[in-house]
Amino acid sequence: MSVRDENIIEVEGLTKAFGDFKAVNEISFVVKRGEIFGFLGANGAGKTTAMKMLIGISTPTSGKAKVAGFDVFTSAEDIKKNIGYMSQKFALYDDLTVRENITFFGGIYGLKRQQIKNKSNQLIEELGLEDVKNQLVGSLPLGWKQKISFSVAMLHEPKIVFLDEPTGGVDPITRRQFWEMIYKAADEGTTIFVTTHYMDEAEYCNRVSIMVNGKIEALDTPQKLKEQFKADNMNDVFLKLARG
Amino acid sequence: MNTIRYIIQKEFKQIFRNKGMLPLIFVLPLIQLIILSNAATFEIKNIKVGYVDFDHSSTSDGLMDKFTASTYFQVKDQFPSQQLANSAMLNGDIDVIITIPSHFERDLLKEQKVNLGLQINAIDGAAAGVTNFYIQQVVSTYNNAIRAELIQGNLPSEMLPKNLLTIPSFWYNETLNYKTFMVPGILVLIVTMITLFLSGMNIVREKEIGTLEQINVTPIKKHQFIIGKLFPFVLIGLLLLTIGLVISKVIFSIPINGSILLMYGYTIIYILVILGIGLFISNFTDTQQQAMFISWFFVVIFILMSGLFTPIESMPKWAQVLTDFNPIKYFVEVMRMVMLKGSSFQDILPQIIKTSIYAILMNGLAVWSYKKTV
Numbered sequence: 128m129s130v131r132d133e134n135i136i137e138v139e140g141l142t143k144a145f146g147d148f149k150a151v152n153e154i155s156f157v158v159k160r161g162e163i164f165g166f167l168g169a170n171g172a173g174k175t176t177a178m179k180m181l182i183g184i185s186t187p188t189s190g191k192a193k194v195a196g197f198d199v200f201t202s203a204e205d206i207k208k209n210i211g212y213m214s215q216k217f218a219l220y221d222d223l224t225v226r227e228n229i230t231f232f233g234g235i236y237g238l239k240r241q242q243i244k245n246k247s248n249q250l251i252e253e254l255g256l257e258d259v260k261n262q263l264v265g266s267l268p269l270g271w272k273q274k275i276s277f278s279v280a281m282l283h284e285p286k287i288v289f290l291d292e293p294t295g296g297v298d299p300i301t302r303r304q305f306w307e308m309i310y311k312a313a314d315e316g317t318t319i320f321v322t323t324h325y326m327d328e329a330e331y332c333n334r335v336s337i338m339v340n341g342k343i344e345a346l347d348t349p350q351k352l353k354e355q356f357k358a359d360n361m362n363d364v365f366l367k368l369a370r371g
Numbered sequence: 372m373n374t375i376r377y378i379i380q381k382e383f384k385q386i387f388r389n390k391g392m393l394p395l396i397f398v399l400p401l402i403q404l405i406i407l408s409n410a411a412t413f414e415i416k417n418i419k420v421g422y423v424d425f426d427h428s429s430t431s432d433g434l435m436d437k438f439t440a441s442t443y444f445q446v447k448d449q450f451p452s453q454q455l456a457n458s459a460m461l462n463g464d465i466d467v468i469i470t471i472p473s474h475f476e477r478d479l480l481k482e483q484k485v486n487l488g489l490q491i492n493a494i495d496g497a498a499a500g501v502t503n504f505y506i507q508q509v510v511s512t513y514n515n516a517i518r519a520e521l522i523q524g525n526l527p528s529e530m531l532p533k534n535l536l537t538i539p540s541f542w543y544n545e546t547l548n549y550k551t552f553m554v555p556g557i558l559v560l561i562v563t564m565i566t567l568f569l570s571g572m573n574i575v576r577e578k579e580i581g582t583l584e585q586i587n588v589t590p591i592k593k594h595q596f597i598i599g600k601l602f603p604f605v606l607i608g609l610l611l612l613t614i615g616l617v618i619s620k621v622i623f624s625i626p627i628n629g630s631i632l633l634m635y636g637y638t639i640i641y642i643l644v645i646l647g648i649g650l651f652i653s654n655f656t657d658t659q660q661q662a663m664f665i666s667w668f669f670v671v672i673f674i675l676m677s678g679l680f681t682p683i684e685s686m687p688k689w690a691q692v693l694t695d696f697n698p699i700k701y702f703v704e705v706m707r708m709v710m711l712k713g714s715s716f717q718d719i720l721p722q723i724i725k726t727s728i729y730a731i732l733m734n735g736l737a738v739w740s741y742k743k744t745v
Contacts, residue, residue, distance in 0.1 A: 207590040218585035234377025
């Protein structure tokens with residue numbers, strides 16, 4: 128893994144308020160290039176809201192944030208060229224085939240026709256989708272869909288890829304395969320920003336932050352967090368923090 | 372430009388893959404065209420007439436014979452008294468009561484003037500108006516016939532009354548065929564409804580299934596997205612128009628006197644207006660249900676205020692002003708003008724200009740209201 132000493136995400140005092148309620152309350156952190164950054168928190172802690180601000184589809188109420196060198200307030204569209212995103216809800220077109228989905232998203236990311244063709248062939252081979260490439264995505268099992276989603280998010284070779292609970296509802300074998308894909312992408316220099324509820328997955332991350340009620344309560348490597356909270360595993364760390 | 376092509380490609384695939392929607396888009400509207408064109412008419416036939424004859428003269432019999440002879444009237448009964456006739460009307464057995472007063476024939480001959488009682492069921496005011504007009508015509512025809520008879524022989528020729536005759540000459544729809552009048556209008560409705568509903572539900576559907584979020588994290592430009600969405604629907608609209616025109620020609624023998632090219636050109640601009648409205652609605656709603664309700668709201672107002680079923684000239688002033696903002700009104704005008712009158716580009720230039728401004732405005736709003744952020 129090649130974590131470089133270069134900040135690819137810089138967040139300072141980032142806040143999102145809905146009326147009086149602060150879904151994200153002055154969070155600050157940096158993510159290094161090439162890092163696998165785990166973004167943990169209980170349901171409703173504000174992870175997804177924070178992520179939406181970083182990917183430029185939600186305007187922050189206050190604070191500062193730079194993603195891939197671009198300001199989230201002024202250059203959201205530039206950020207979008209440099210990131211990939213996979214939402215927690217499956218968001219490809221069920222009524223298009225695997226190949227058509229790849230072609231469509233490749234097309235709107237501005238890839239050339241030949242590039243799209245090569246990429247599709249490469250992805251289909253890597254994911255072992257040869258047999259189903261012309262099937263409608265809607266007919267595939269969830270695990271496969273998630274892998275396709277990830278590949279689509281990686282299609283335009285983004286600097287950072289944001290994964291919002293990518294392995295929710297997926298069987299252990301597929302989860303393992305999924306993390307292999309993540310490692311491979313990180314090896315190639317892509318920064319991974321991932322939220323998850325599986326604490327074994329948290330162990331795979333270079334660094335982990337834990338959000339509680341809109342604030343980041345802990346941020347360090349899994350090893351150091353376990354020492355800090357005198358816990359045997361990340362599960363205990365999470366429980367200690369999330370229960371308050 | 373390339374980006375737009377990919378969106379168009381994807382939209383087409385989705386439309387033609389949706390086996391449930393495709394027949395709805397193309398078959399239902401044509402059934403509508405055929406049914407409505409035959410059904411929506413202002414002509415009134417089989418008006419049920421009852422009468423009370425207090426005169427029992429040959430003149431009164433002659434008058435009623437005229438009604439019996441007419442295809443528009445169905446003379447049901449002669450009632451011995453006004454009360455019985457009234458109660459028949461109340462029961463709905465008859466729509467019209469003609470009361471012939473006693474001394475009808477004598478007064479007509481002596482005083483040259485006589486009053487005829489006429490009661491019309493006016494629950495449907497418009498129909499009552501038409502009925503009244505028909506009856507007046509029958510009566511005045513009969514009246515003229517009697518006068519001519521009386522005058523012959525009795526008066527010297529120079530004293531013959533100079534009857535003012537109106538000779539109607541109906542232009543553009545010589546046979547006064549209601550289908551000729553209605554079909555272009557109903558074609559307008561079909562093109563409008565289908566394109567509005569499809570576009571109104573399109574973006575909001577992507578919101579519902581979550582794919583819009585995935586689109587919003589791409590660097591796609593807002594106008595690229597909207598143009599990509601518009602294009603397939605313009606084609607569907609034109610396809611509907613084509614099928615509709617063929618049906619009009621083949622089944623209803625509606626003349627197409629003007630330039631077909633002009634008709635298609637205008638239809639493109641018009642569909643852009645409707646699609647702009649649809650996408651605008653789609654951007655402002657969160658569910659397809661909401662979008663559908665709002666689309667219906669506008670469609671109903673647009674249709675009823677389009678001059679298709681009721682003439683705009685007879686609306687109150689404020690309503691007439693409102694109709695200037697009704698795109699359907701312009702489309703109905705243009706279709707009728709070009710199809711029936713053979714109007715040229717110059718003739719429909721005002722409509723073209725207004726519709727174009729409308730199209731730019733609505734699509735501007737559609738692009739503006741499409742927010743890539745939540």
